[in-house]
Amino acid sequence: MLEAGARVGGRAHTESHSLGLPFDHGASWLHQANDNPLTPLARGLGLRLLDHDTLRDRRLVTRDRFATPEERKDFAAAEDAFWAAIEAAAADGAPDRPADQAAPQGGRWDATIAHWEGAQICAAELHRMSLHDLAATALDGPNLILREGIGGLVTRLAEGLPVRLGARVDRLRWGAAGVVAEGGFGSLAARAAIVTVSTGVLAAGGIAFDPPLPAATQQAIDDLPMGLLTKVAFRADDPAAPDLPAFASVRRAVESTDDRPMSFLSRLFHDPLLIGFCGGARAWEMLHDAAALEAAARDEIAGIFGARAAATLGRATVTRWGEDVLFRGAYSHARPGALAARRVLGTPVADGRLCFAGEACHPRFAATVAGAWLSGMAAARAVP
Numbered sequence: 001m002l003e004a005g006a007r008v009g010g011r012a013h014t015e016s017h018s019l020g021l022p023f024d025h026g027a028s029w030l031h032q033a034n035d036n037p038l039t040p041l042a043r044g045l046g047l048r049l050l051d052h053d054t055l056r057d058r059r060l061v062t063r064d065r066f067a068t069p070e071e072r073k074d075f076a077a078a079e080d081a082f083w084a085a086i087e088a089a090a091a092d093g094a095p096d097r098p099a100d101q102a103a104p105q106g107g108r109w110d111a112t113i114a115h116w117e118g119a120q121i122c123a124a125e126l127h128r129m130s131l132h133d134l135a136a137t138a139l140d141g142p143n144l145i146l147r148e149g150i151g152g153l154v155t156r157l158a159e160g161l162p163v164r165l166g167a168r169v170d171r172l173r174w175g176a177a178g179v180v181a182e183g184g185f186g187s188l189a190a191r192a193a194i195v196t197v198s199t200g201v202l203a204a205g206g207i208a209f210d211p212p213l214p215a216a217t218q219q220a221i222d223d224l225p226m227g228l229l230t231k232v233a234f235r236a237d238d239p240a241a242p243d244l245p246a247f248a249s250v251r252r253a254v255e256s257t258d259d260r261p262m263s264f265l266s267r268l269f270h271d272p273l274l275i276g277f278c279g280g281a282r283a284w285e286m287l288h289d290a291a292a293l294e295a296a297a298r299d300e301i302a303g304i305f306g307a308r309a310a311a312t313l314g315r316a317t318v319t320r321w322g323e324d325v326l327f328r329g330a331y332s333h334a335r336p337g338a339l340a341a342r343r344v345l346g347t348p349v350a351d352g353r354l355c356f357a358g359e360a361c362h363p364r365f366a367a368t369v370a371g372a373w374l375s376g377m378a379a380a381r382a383v384p
């Protein structure tokens, strides 16, 4: 395994040095845990899994206050109506279209739900995404979290594997006789290659393929662009820090047409951390300005909890998935009309001598660690 970075795990990355507490820069949850291939692997390693959905207090902020129980009920009904509309539209026999065209509009919570399901969950606005792919890749609970983080889990799973770190592949020659990977590390000839870099890296030409990729594979890469989700984690040790229970999540309602709220997670595992999420276009706009993103998160927190509580927050860490040339974004979405792209990219080339795998290649668990895992297994089976 040739890995360009200085560590294994890729977008599954948990570190404790920047804030003194474990922080998942990328993946945090094992989604749809009962069907997730990582769940039994985590259990097999003896790791403790917590069901976040049963622990978390979900707060909704609207018009500068927390929503009432009645409003929360109304919001939950609107969320159910959103998914019913998406599923019905995806099954109506009409051609694929941008997902926003199927989303309910005009109701009190509709703009908030569209922002949440698009920018904040899928890391891209609904109008950029295929309706059919959104419906095909929608996941359910349980959503499990681990003390070691998903990065900790993947690092454990990689123990003992023959990994060469700091080995960036710049060029990959491929053909019926096999492959040769080349880079600053030298060159390595093999029977076959499974390429798992993100579609952001592939689209930017991060690896030069020789000969060039088949047109269908290249088109699939272009049809699976990366969205962006940037996290900002604050130390929140002061007793006057925003008053939230452990494991709570906070969403704020969209209050105007240009409003793009961040969302927050409080004190996972009782750690004094408050983690903000900024997704989609707003995150791309602050791609090279972590300080601006941190300041925007502090403003959001002040708007919800008051300036005094916000001022107690300590130092912060902002994730850099968009800027990092080894990733170029958070995870993929399919462009409208491109439902087939995930299968096309996952189809072996040269009788399995060249295979692509990773989250973008899985038609059901796309954008997740589970999708990356399952597509990697399928690619390994395709190798001659």
Ligand SMILES: Cc1cc2nc3c(=O)[nH]c(=O)nc-3n(C[C@H](O)[C@H](O)[C@H](O)COP(=O)(O)OP(=O)(O)OC[C@H]3O[C@@H](n4cnc5c(N)ncnc54)[C@H](O)[C@@H]3O)c2cc1C
Residues within 6 Å of the ligand: 002, 003, 004, 005, 008, 009, 010, 011, 012, 025, 026, 027, 028, 029, 030, 031, 167, 168, 169, 170, 196, 197, 198, 201, 206, 207, 229, 230, 231, 319, 321, 325, 326, 327, 329, 330, 331, 357, 358, 359, 360, 366, 367, 368, 369, 370, 372
């Ligand atoms: C902010 C954020 C939140 C997320 N939340 C969740 C979540 O809660 N649950 C979930 O399941 N998923 C989540 N995800 C998605 C999940 O992390 C990814 O889908 C998954 O980890 C992708 O794995 P992969 O193997 O496809 O790609 P990657 O993890 O990107 O692995 C590809 C590897 O290739 C390396 N590389 C790049 N270029 C080269 C080169 N030229 N030569 C050699 N190596 C190279 C990279 O360094 C990287 O290690 C999240 C992601 C982000 C960014």
